[in-house]
Amino acid sequence: MAITLYDLAGAEADRRFSPFCWRTKMALAHKGLPVETVPWRFTEKDKLPQPNAGRVPVIVDDGRVVHDSTAIADYLEERYPDRPPLFGGDGARGLARFVQNWTETVLHLGLIRLVLVDIHGRLGPADQAYFREDREKRFNTTLEEVVQDREARLPAFRASLDPLRRTVERQQFVSGEAPAYADYVVFGGFQWARAVSDFEVLAEGDPVRAWRSRMLDLFDGLARRSPAYGD
Amino acid sequence: MAITLYDLAGAEADRRFSPFCWRTKMALAHKGLPVETVPWRFTEKDKLPQPNAGRVPVIVDDGRVVHDSTAIADYLEERYPDRPPLFGGDGARGLARFVQNWTETVLHLGLIRLVLVDIHGRLGPADQAYFREDREKRFNTTLEEVVQDREARLPAFRASLDPLRRTVERQQFVSGEAPAYADYVVFGGFQWARAVSDFEVLAEGDPVRAWRSRMLDLFDGLARRSPAYGD
Numbered sequence: 001m002a003i004t005l006y007d008l009a010g011a012e013a014d015r016r017f018s019p020f021c022w023r024t025k026m027a028l029a030h031k032g033l034p035v036e037t038v039p040w041r042f043t044e045k046d047k048l049p050q051p052n053a054g055r056v057p058v059i060v061d062d063g064r065v066v067h068d069s070t071a072i073a074d075y076l077e078e079r080y081p082d083r084p085p086l087f088g089g090d091g092a093r094g095l096a097r098f099v100q101n102w103t104e105t106v107l108h109l110g111l112i113r114l115v116l117v118d119i120h121g122r123l124g125p126a127d128q129a130y131f132r133e134d135r136e137k138r139f140n141t142t143l144e145e146v147v148q149d150r151e152a153r154l155p156a157f158r159a160s161l162d163p164l165r166r167t168v169e170r171q172q173f174v175s176g177e178a179p180a181y182a183d184y185v186v187f188g189g190f191q192w193a194r195a196v197s198d199f200e201v202l203a204e205g206d207p208v209r210a211w212r213s214r215m216l217d218l219f220d221g222l223a224r225r226s227p228a229y230g231d
Numbered sequence: 232m233a234i235t236l237y238d239l240a241g242a243e244a245d246r247r248f249s250p251f252c253w254r255t256k257m258a259l260a261h262k263g264l265p266v267e268t269v270p271w272r273f274t275e276k277d278k279l280p281q282p283n284a285g286r287v288p289v290i291v292d293d294g295r296v297v298h299d300s301t302a303i304a305d306y307l308e309e310r311y312p313d314r315p316p317l318f319g320g321d322g323a324r325g326l327a328r329f330v331q332n333w334t335e336t337v338l339h340l341g342l343i344r345l346v347l348v349d350i351h352g353r354l355g356p357a358d359q360a361y362f363r364e365d366r367e368k369r370f371n372t373t374l375e376e377v378v379q380d381r382e383a384r385l386p387a388f389r390a391s392l393d394p395l396r397r398t399v400e401r402q403q404f405v406s407g408e409a410p411a412y413a414d415y416v417v418f419g420g421f422q423w424a425r426a427v428s429d430f431e432v433l434a435e436g437d438p439v440r441a442w443r444s445r446m447l448d449l450f451d452g453l454a455r456r457s458p459a460y461g462d
Contacts, residue, residue, distance in 0.1 A: 024368065088320050091316075094407025101393070101394040101395075101397040102333060105397065162336040162337075163333035164241070164332075167286045174323045175326055176325025182329070202256075
């Protein structure tokens with residue numbers, strides 16, 4: 001029986017942009033596990049399965065409900081040990097956490113200040129109202145102010161990717177010669193940006209862009225086939 | 232027969248401060264391999280074994296000369312597979328490269344702007360002249376200018392450690408529940424700073440400081456016993 005994944009969607013049901021849901025989708029594909037995704041919007045908190053944390057990703061696997069992308073990755077690794085390893089040992093799992101923490105404190109914070117207003121543009125009216133109110137409270141300013149001067153901030157954003165850049169110009173993937181969970185975590189950020197925005201965050205010729213392209217090719221182009229902008 | 236390591240030293244022969252040499256010393260200790268270190272100064276390029284790249288760390292293991300901390304780590308892992316693994320699999324080795332690239336592009340660049348002038352202060356006269364000329368050319372300004380206003384820049388430096396901080400507040404080591412090569416790479420930076428400078432780069436109560444203390448305790452306090460400032 002396929003695993004069910006509640007997956008954040010825009011006004012168009014097939015525009016899936018949550019960086020955390022992308023981690024889970026890539027992890028499920030890595031494990032070769034069939035999945036049925038349910039498009040879910042910010043304002044549909046009641047539609048999530050119980051126990052309901054009001055957030056995605058959530059999976060339902062044979063009646064078990066698992067929340068949170070990190071908990072889901074750990075669950076999949078324990079539950080399906082005979083499938084391809086997501087981490088490949090305790091050391092790699094520990095180090096994947098470092099990459100995840102870099103992603104959340106550097107990459108996501110940088111990206112949000114480039115594409116926040118574009119997320120809003122991809123939502124339906126009810127979600128737009130929720131999103132504007134929630135995020136403007138969080139940033140203590142308007143969505144438009146957050147992304148102002150994004151062209152001018154692009155060089156600093158790109159410089160902040162140096163650890164990633166230096167890694168993927170010397171090896172095929174963040175995890176080495178084959179992709180694994182840390183790659184999906186970092187990729188989730190870039191897929192989030194390209195799913196909502198035509199503002200290209202990576203320069204042509206950037207090794208990070210070549211890596212992103214390799215990620216888009218994985219699993220028969222799983223992420224490339226999903227509605228998005230650019231390459 | 233013990234491995235010989237040429238190890239960067241200050242005016243005092245036992246003040247060892249190279250972050251790259253510390254990676255190698257911790258890696259050798261992790262593998263449980265006996266080592267004899269040879270104190271070496273910047274201006275003693277002729278004293279290194281052939282083939283001579285003019286830099287340390289260099290090890291000589293049963294007649295084999297291996298340069299460069301990364302190449303040495305790979306060499307030790309291949310040559311001594313029955314000793315405790317430095318990486319623990321290809322995935323972990325790939326991810327350790329990401330941590331290393333973060334260390335070199337974020338941590339080292341941040342630290343050098345805090346302690347550069349203190350390195351100079353720990354060197355003998357010949358090395359001081361070399362170091363000032365070489366580094367002032369590289370930075371295109373005086374050593375004193377590079378570290379100016381370091382108190383004011385400390386909060387930004389500490390914020391740049393967020394990926395590390397978030398990792399070691401949730402697990403004992405960068406590599407998970409046990410230390411491995413990625414920990415030695417990051418630690419090398421902090422040991423470099425404390426070997427030359429009494430300027431404390433970490434706040435009290437910072438989880439990074441607690442992790443640094445755990446690193447100082449490893450291998451019977453190998454790094455803690457070496458001349459340095461602070462805790």
